[in-house]
Amino acid sequence: MPDVTYAEGHYGWLSPHAPCFCFTAVRSPAIEPLTDKTSDGRPICLETFLIDLAKVLGLPGFGEKAIPGNNGWRYPLEKAEDFYLRAFSNIAKTADVPAANAEVLSFVETNYPVAKYKKTIKQDEWVKVANLLSRGGIFGSYEESFNGNVKRKAVERFCLYNEILSSTICSVTGKKFSGTVCLDKRKKARSPRFPFNLVSFKKALHTQSRSVWHKMALKLWPENFVYINKMDANQLGLKHMEMVKVSSPFNKKGIKGRLFVTDTVRQGVVAISISYGHSQLGASPIYVKGMPWYQKADKRLGTGINPNDLSLLVEQFKNTPLVDYLGGIPDFSSSIVRIEKL
16 A cells, blocks of 8 residues: 655654653644545545545544534544644644744745645634644643652652553463563573674664665764674774674674774673664665566665664574564564674
């Protein structure tokens, strides 16, 4: 199903990961979607597909009179903006966002693609949404979150035992979770052959993956590095900025990268940032069967190294990466590696 990129689509709102900060960020398209359009002018994307599919299936909550209002009226859900603009309006009303002044309103209506749908909501609602959009959300003051240096909304109690978790069955093993801290026996301990733990991290300049397309980001950091502690480097006879090979039990051939010696990494740990070393995202050609054209490879987009290539794999599941049963995500800190001088 064709979909839009992060710059073309609606991505709703973002609440803080940490509970001490008071904000709700909102995101809306920076440019008009470049995908094809339906016969009535809507961009082909996930929301358009889901709305049209639901209408064909006759599901409630979609179509001409889908969204119930507190005034007894029912509003349409025919396009993405029918949902997002009303949601933004709810956020603005709840947070008591003031109406945008003439300068802010003009800026939003001139530069924001979503402004062409402003009649989806009432004018007195739109001027508040415009103010919300111009600031990227609503943000509380420092005093709302902190009393001096003390968090006002810090976690009051931290439990090491969770009774609900202890009565929950893991869908993979068929056994109940521990309910408290325990050792995952699937993980491998360090050994003389693989004496380092591998961890990954994200540089502040990058997102998970797609920022490799930004020329300025690559210009500032054209490659990523293999970070190790200064004392580990001295013991191995390795020098700052020299090329090394990092290998693991599941990738004995290893990957090659430039060493970065630092005091910011703990001894016994190797750290490699993500966002680099892609095999796709334009780094390799894509051929379409039966078509005369193909996407040419841009090797620059595959620059650097990818710590995923060293991941701990699980033979039980056809050598796919180890997944944390509790969180349901790939395990990022259980791989063991060795470093060798090239």
